[in-house]
Amino acid sequence: MRAIRCNQYGPPERLTVETLSDLEPKAGEVVIDVKAASVNFPDVLIIENKYQMKPPLPFTPGSEAAGVVRAVGDGVRDFRVGQRVVAFTGSGAFAEQAVAPASACVPLPDDADFAVAAAFTLAYGTSHHAVVDRAQLKAGETMLVLGAAGGVGLAAVEIGKALGARVIAAASTDEKLATCVEHGADATINYSREDLRERIKALTDGKGPDVIYDPVGGIYSEPAFRSIGWRGRYLVVGFANGEIPKLPLNLTLLKGASIVGVFWGDYARREPQNNVAGFEQMLGWMKAGKLRPHISARYALEDTPRALRDMAERRVIGKIVITP
Ligand SMILES: NC(=O)c1ccc[n+]([C@@H]2O[C@H](COP(=O)([O-])OP(=O)(O)OC[C@H]3O[C@@H](n4cnc5c(N)ncnc54)[C@H](OP(=O)(O)O)[C@@H]3O)[C@@H](O)[C@H]2O)c1
Incomplete structure (x- = not known):
């Protein structure tokens, strides 16, 4: 073979x-x-x-x-x-x-x-664990997804919508953002030509998102975290942009915000029953047409x-x- x-x-x-x-x-x-x-x-x-x-x-x-x-x-x-x-x-x-x-x-x-x-498995397993389990995203809350047209990003967009949240997709090209809208994103930010902080502020009436999903890291993380809302949850998922960013801890204090780590592989090993329950919820969403892997x-x-x-x-x- x-x-x-x-x-x-x-x-x-x-x-x-x-x-x-x-x-x-x-x-x-x-x-x-x-x-x-x-x-x-x-x-x-x-x-x-x-x-x-x-x-x-x-x-x-x-x-x-x-x-x-x-x-x-x-x-x-x-x-x-x-x-x-x-x-x-x-x-x-x-x-x-x-x-x-x-x-x-x-x-x-x-x-x-x-x-x-x-x-x-990996993309949706990661994003379900992140958004549902770690961030506890609720209907009516707003989630910003960075790298939203990538594998885990697009899964997070769909899961956010399945939960009844408002989802803002951020990505580097208009073509990528068009795919995010097809998969349910309510608003978009093209961070290669728009100011990330200004757009987040404008799209959230100055309040900032309740949850930020970050599989990208690098130059985007600090401006995104500075824009998070009160009691916000910042999901650390990955560093596709290359650099592992360093964040000033006073930013968590000012917003009463949490930095929340996500490691799906270890979660699946350590908490197999919770992982399976997550997939059962997603199979239901899939049957209802809410999840459509692209x-x-x-x-x-x-x-x-x-x-x-x-x-x-x-x-x-x-x-x-x-x-x-
Ligand atoms: N924590 C976990 O359990 C877990 C599980 C699976 C994956 N991950 C991590 O999540 C991240 C995304 O994984 P994925 O499979 O979804 O990858 P992917 O499909 O390639 O998505 C990554 C996104 O990152 C953005 N990006 C920004 N700068 C980049 C650069 N220099 N090179 C490549 N991409 C860049 C791209 O979007 P734009 O062009 O729109 O910026 C791209 O769509 C990776 O860091 C991966 O290791 C973590």
């Missing part, structure tokens, strides 16, 4: 396509014929050895995949060969075959779209470096998938 391999840390162009032996499941594992694997920003960081999770070299990147069960290991009772599943693999998803513990697999209905299934591009396996380059250079809208 063919797989993308990271033999040395570095930019996407150093990845290679290699032919490896077919995967064999160990006890408790499931091997999947991958139909779609979604690309997440951490994939860009992991291959450059800039992420907290550091798989030993050589490895196959890619953390989530949907496909058809090819083989099951001893003791696996809940899955059978030929069944459609989505799996959080951690790594190894950018390949024709991937392996995951049965506990990390979820069965899919026969008519499930593999790309949508592969694009759901797949903007599909890449062949050998084009994985180009997919990762597009993500690193800010060209992606919503989610992109690899289709081996």
Whole structure:
């Protein structure tokens, strides 16, 4: 089977396509014929050895995949060969075959779209944990989402709307913002040509947002945090802009505001029942048409470096998938 391999840390162009032996499941594992694997920003960081999770070299990147069960290991009772599943693999998803513990697999209905299934878990899991659990966003409150057209950002926009909040989407291009409006955003800020603080002030009657969702960091965080409302909750989700910002703590005091960390991977490990309950709520929203994962591009396996380059250079809208 063919797989993308990271033999040395570095930019996407150093990845290679290699032919490896077919995967064999160990006890408790499931091997999947991958139909779609979604690309997440951490994939860009992991291959450059800039992420907290550091798989030993050589490895196959890619953390989530949907496909058809090819083989099951001893003791696996809940899955059978030929069944459609989505799996959080951690790594190894950018390949024709991937392996995951049965506990990390979820069965899919026969008519499930593999790309949508592969694009759901990490982006929506992160944003549900952030917005619902950590920020406790309420109907009628206002949430500002930075990087709102990205994978986790667009999920946050939809989740905010599903909760009955007002959502302000901030992104770097008008095309990205148009997608945010299609997915429910009530107002927009183009932070590459508009003054972030002035626009937040104008759009919130000077009060500031109740919740700010920040997967971007860098130059946007301090002006956004200075604009937060009374008792505001500032969600620290990621640093796609590169820099981990430093915030003056007096700003929290002046607004009675909280800085709230978000780490979905550890939340899912430490609080699996709460995580599953979150997904159950989201499946209900999905059936009601409130969540609509946006797949903007599909890449062949050998084009994985180009997919990762597009993500690193800010060209992606919503989610992109690899289709081996
Ligand atoms: N805390 C957690 O549990 C968790 C889970 C998943 C992901 N994350 C983090 O969340 C962040 C977003 O992940 P994602 O998969 O949603 O990525 P993504 O789809 O690429 O979205 C990131 C957004 O950041 C913005 N951005 C600003 N400066 C950028 C730059 N220099 N390079 C790239 N993007 C830039 C882009 O929007 P504009 O062009 O509109 O600015 C882009 O849409 C990442 O930092 C990731 O590590 C955290």
